[in-house]
Amino acid sequence: MKPRVLLENKQLEVTLTRLCYQLIEVHNDFSNTVIIGLQPRGIYLAHRIQKLLEGILKKKVNCGDLDITFYRDDFRKKELIPNRTNIDFIIEDKNVILVDDVLFTGRTIRAGLDAMLAFGRPNDVELLVLVDRRFSRHVPIQAKYIGLVIDSIQTQNVKVEWTETDKKDRVTLIDK
């Protein structure tokens, strides 16, 4: 089957802007809130959200990258290469927004929660994802802010592309 485009360019821009305003609704001026993107693919979304928020709020918003390789439960089932962790602020007593591109089984987010605790005890943790593949969860984890909810089956893949690495902004549904 041909890949189906779920979000592209303008549409994606609108979705991201909506997510930003939803965040501002809860977190006001982000004075006690930080964003953490999950490596490897969540960081592009996190930095995009950061830039949009900074544009709207006219102030600096903290955003870090978190690698979760060492915390995964499927380590040794497949080959995993660690990425850089770069969190140069304190998350103790902060509100943290974890960001990833696709929420599928929820295992990545579970590992992300574990990994984040090595940097302190946050006050409140929320999850933001661009695509939520519902009905496919292995662990009881739900996102608070969702760009797009889709119904998909195991044999399908959601591919999120960013201009930073793939030359275009696009979300597609592909049959494996």
Place this chain on the structure above:
Amino acid sequence: MSNLSVNHLLGIKYITKNDIQLILDTATNFKEVLNRPIKKVPSLRDLTVANLFFENSTRTRLSFELAQKRLSADVVNFSASSSSVKKGETLIDTVNNILAMKVDMVVMRHSSAGAAEFLSKKVNAKIVNAGDGAHEHPTQALLDAFSMREKLGDLKGKKIAIVGDILHSRVALSNIFCLQKMGAEVKVCGPTTLIPKYIESLGVKVETDLRKTLEWCDVANMLRIQLERQDIKFFPSIREYTMLYGLDKTLLDSLSKKIIIMHPGPINRGVEITSDVADSDQSIILDQVENGVAVRMAVMFLLAGRQ
């Protein structure tokens, strides 16, 4: 370049340049972990590691144990002096008995060259060589390379001198293999009695003049005189050795460029280097120790990742 090409770390001779790079890159990630408020990750929580030290060690053993604990592995320790080895048990029997208690990985130091390789063929566990006789000490070479790379960047074309007791040193041999695979030039320097006869066949240069060597190199790795392995006299006296091959501040300051000083420890202060050199800002001896934990974490993490 996604996984190691070997199941055991027996020596640098047996691994590829890609393996070395993968280990060093992974160690960079672990170094960052070690600087977090909580320095522990759960990667190896389902594994049990046995540290079998048939020969004395402080740094290596502590470093391995700390690395295992930071990876959440269960650790059992063993030292020959307080065990049934004294009663005449063979190496394989000792290890098989330990493995019968369901141990997944063995870190071993032994006074016989090839002990780790021998074991890897006989028992069903991942083996990490923590030093076998005067043969290899791979994790030391890896942490040396990591420390050099941290200071100098890519090691390709860099000039590294290894000074001292080359003949009895497993650190020297592992370092030579590792540095050459990374593309660095290696020169060994020491009294001719302490330089192995055919060392040039490995592609290293030999020099007996310390000053010339130091003028040539970017990094000088000063080795310890291993008196415990010397059953005959290789030089007339320690004092004479220090006069000719000891590095002091006057010599270091008289060089035309600033070189980096390394030492695998334990230091004989006043023999191979003086205290003011060991504690100077050109010395990265304590960085080496710090990096040792990260490098050993990377080695065990990557070996455990192989099915």
